[in-house]
Amino acid sequence: MTFRSALLAVSALATSLSLAAPALADAPRLERKGDTQQLIVNGKPMLMIGGELSNSASSSAAYMEPHWKRLTEMNVDTVLTPVSWELIEPTEGTFDWSSVDSQIKAARANDLKLVILWFxxxxxxxxTYVPAWVKRDQQRFPRAQLPNGQGVEILSTFGGETLKADQRAYAALMAHLKAVDSKDNTVVMVQVENEIGMLPVARDYSAAANAAYAEPVPAELVNYLVAHKDSLVPGMRRMWLERGARTSGSWDELFGGGDAAAEVFAAWHYARFANQLAQAGKAAYPIPMYVNVALNRPGRIPGEYPSGGPLPHLLDVWKAGGPHLDFLAPDIYFSSFVDIVNGYKRPDNVLFIPEAHNASNPTGAANAFYAIGQLDAIGFSPFSIDSVDQDPGGLKDAYGVLQQLKPYILDAQGTDRMVGFKPRQLYDETLVYEPETREVGPYRFTIAYADIQKPVAHPGADVSQPGSAAAIAAAGGMIIQIGPEEYLVAGQGVTVTFKPLADAAALAGIDSAFEGKFDASGKWVPGRLLNGDQTHQGRHIRLEAGKWQIQRVKLYTYR
Incomplete structure (x- = not known):
């Protein structure tokens, strides 16, 4: 029985809950804790240990029927699931909620939470997910255009009727969620649209877009840049500050012309559209709402990637244009996970990763431990979780460990009592595996990968091969302080040494190191008391490669 299955058995939840919600409970919300934010659901902090369904999975209740139980068996507790406009409003003004209600009912029956992805x-x-009555009426719902006037299958942000129709549908969805789910809070967040951006050029070149581009940069954007002048992201500093930080003028004058200015223009109008959509949705049911992003590959120009989304160099534009959006979230399919997530964890942006490569990617579990342990991520979710046939990175077992640690993680979020670690990879998959240090409580921890030995770099090697580059890339973990000198050390493929911070001449020893687990009631169940060869005669804590585990460790200081 998996840990998630045990939790289900203990909770003994009914599987035939009605969708009616006669009483309004506290809506899910973000709440500040220390130097971060937490997602509050049913009045308690929540950590989303999630998975996102493949794009078309949720369109069929029959297809999904066998997957719900399988997801709980993988120790998933939150499912990111599409709700498409074409299914809920096939005829203008007439709504069909069957695809939404079936998912809510199935999620409740399996003790799962949902994040709705509004397609x-x-x-x-x-x-392509808009209803046919939108697709076919290009006069009322205009398309974005290329410089030669050719339309593309992308709706223009300058279509006033498009915004109104999308707002009506989205607000109706949120009102429906309030009516059927405000008591249970099965749906905890909503993603507004999906991976917004212009292709295959930097911006829309329709007549309406060209007219808007000829107007001065809006004062709201300029005022934001001025107010945040000292904290702008590097990309915006290069575009605006290094060109004189002008406070009025055209898009070309402020941002340098060409694709750079065109992309800022596109970002501003996408952000304004998404903001108005979120504003309409929150008027109906104010739960957290975010926008996700398809990231740009190095060396590509805007339009070769979705131009204008909430990309790392455009975060300031989106923060200025989208005040009703709670945060911006990266979809990460590149190996440079560590670098990317550090750009999205900001004082004004809590970290959530809605798509973290495919669910079968062997580095996914280590990425989850890093994002949650080091950056207080409120959730982690690999893509196409319903399609996983193999689990080379041990995602199921890693998620089982995270489920056990969840109370301690939530308690430590926003404090300096928790850290995460994993080897850093670059975009080109170069592996940076030098030992790293973290300070937690009275000790400095040094984390080494590959058993403190120089690894053999076999780029295509199996994850299970000790010392291979693949095995090192999949290593990671976290340390949580739970007492004055007591810690939970969790992960795999790492060796941890320690030294007192207060006394440079002192040494640290292991009082005790138990392997073990937390049962479904949260009680610690110790296994072996590790010593001798298992701790290198009291010199280190070792979490062997390929086995996600927890060790409960007490340290002491001596001279």
Whole structure:
């Protein structure tokens, strides 16, 4: 029985809950804790240990029927699931909630939470999830255009009727969620659109877009840049500050012309559209709402990637244009996970990773431990969780460990009592595996990968091969302080040594190191008391490669 299955058995939840919600409970919300934010659901902090469904999975209740139980068996507790405009409003003004209600009912029956992905005007830049009555009426719902006037299958942000229709549908969805789910809070967040951005050029070149581009940069954007002048991201500093930080003028004058200025223009109008959509949705049911992003590959120009989304160099534009959006979230399919997530964890942006490569990617579990342990991520979710046939990175077992640690993680979020670690990879998959240090409580911890030995770099090697580059890339973990000198050390493929911070001449020893687990009631169940060869005669804590585990460790200081 998996840990998630045990939790289900203990909770003995009914599987035939009605969708009616006669009483309004506290809506899910973000709440500040220390130097971060937490997601509060049913009045308690929640950590989303999630998975995102493949794009078309949720359109069929029959397809999904066998997957719900399988997801709980993988120790998933939150499912990111599409709700498409074309299914809920097939005829204008007439709504069909069957695809929404079936998912809510199935999620409740399996003790799962949902994050709704609103596939409205845009999904992966394109506008293929809109209803047929929108697709076919290009006069009322205009398309974005290329410089030669050719339309593309992307709705223009300058279509006033498009915004109104999308707002009506989205607000109706949120009102429905309030009516059927405000008591249970099965749905905890909503993603507004999906991977917004213009292709295959930097911006829309329709007549309306060209007219807007000829107007001065809006004062709201300029005022934001001025107010945040000292904290702008590097990309915006280069575009605006290094060109004189002008406070009025055209897009070309402020941002340098060409694709750079065109992309800022596109970002501003996408952000304004998404903001108005979120504003309409929150008027109906104010739960957290965010926008996700398809990231740009190095060396590509805007339009070769979805131009204008909440990309790392455009975060300031989106923060200025989208005040009703709670945060911006990266979809990460590149190996440079550590570098990317550090750009999205900001004082004004809590970290959530809605798509973290495919669920079968062997580095996914280590990425989850790093994001949650080091950056207080409120959730982690690999893509296409319903399609996993193999689990080379041990995601199921890693998620089982995270489920056990969840109370301690939530308690330590926003404090200096928790850290995470994993080897850093670059975009080109170069592996940076030098030992790292973290300070937690009275000790400095040094984390080494590959058993403190120089690894053999076999780029295509199996994850299970000790010392291979693949095995090192999949290593990671976290340390949580739970007492004055007591710690939970969790992960795999790492060796941890320690030294007192207060006394440079002192040494640290291991009082005790138990392997073990937390049962479904949260009680610690110790296994072996590790010593001798298992701790290198009291010199280190070792979490062997390929086995996600927890060790409960007490340290002491001596001279």
């Amino acid at each position: 409205g005007a845009w999904k992966n830049s394109m506008s």
